[in-house]
Amino acid sequence: MKIPFIDLKRQYQQRKAEIDQAIHEVLDESNFLGGAKVKSFEDRFAEQCGTKHCVGVANGTDALYTTLKILGIGKGDEVITSACSWISTSGTISQTGAKPVFVDIGEDYLIDVKQIESNINSKTKAIIPVHLYGQMANMKAIAKVAEKYNLMIIEDSAQAHLAEREGLFVGEVSKAATFSFYPSKNLGAYGDAGAIVTNCEQLAEKCRQFANQGQLVRHQHKLEGINSRLDTIQAAILSVKLKYLSEWTAQRRKIAKQYNEALKGVSGLRLPIVNSNSNPVYHLYVVSAENREGLQNYLKSNEISTAIHYPTPLPFLDCYQDLNHKVEDFPVAHAESSKILSLPIFPEMTTKEVDYVCESVRHFYDSH
Ligand SMILES: Cc1ncc(COP(=O)(O)O)c(C=O)c1O
Structure with missing residues (x-):
């Protein structure tokens, strides 16, 4: 049985009629940027997130x-973030002129809140927790630290998308939460797209202005911004897909449960750690595997695709060599980077397919 890591075609085939119609409506109207369809998606996404405002942009970065x-981060500032994320998290901090300050992760792969405080100094302005793999960071604890030191939080x-923990939803205790709608994300466009959600009207308006070349009214550039709009075709597709996000999220949780039950007790494998009162959305299902290379090769030889998110923790990437980070600074991130393996998970994956992956993983560890 051939198991892809993700199969976007299956999802498209299931919703083809609706998606094709949404695309054709935009083509017929030939209004490709902004307009009612972008506004409608923004309103509905904000509502789904439980926040007051949503600003669509071109991508999550x-x-x-x-x-x-817009929060005023720039040269001379420091922003604390997790050692484990995609490069956009730290890259954008540097692009403002500020310095990314990395904090190690816990065994749940999320920023270790206990280590945040010792990294705070007079230059620290903000914290960017990353809800990695679909599980929310400990926002209650992070909010306490942020309040104590008067720091901003950007999630x-x-x-x-739709993750929750201890009764909190993404975007609730922060200045803003940012999203990517990269095609493989839980809510994915058919190209690049992203959004900012916030409860602050002024912040939303300024972000909208910045992302549209500094203008809210055409040719009135109040500031220098960037060209980063959510295009109308993507908004139309996202509006269709948003209707199914809850259903797809439930399906991801079901698959994760099946993995958890079938892989329980396999020696050599640690399953994802879910914090109490946390309801992850399983963007990825990541195990910590002894002999990861052997397992990955074995699964590949059985036509099961896997991936590694991410092979190198951010502090050890070549682009941060000048920060002189040592392995001892990030022991968990370093140790896990040679063990983490993302198993296939996507809402359309069948029970049989998950079974086959589990049997293959078990077989590998039984015979090695
Ligand atoms: C944790 C994280 N942050 C930021 C981004 C950036 O999003 P985009 O690729 O839409 O720019 C991604 C996307 O892969 C991500 O996974």
């Missing part, structure tokens, strides 16, 4: 960059 710029929620 620009969502972070725009928010940081990198690119992998965590």
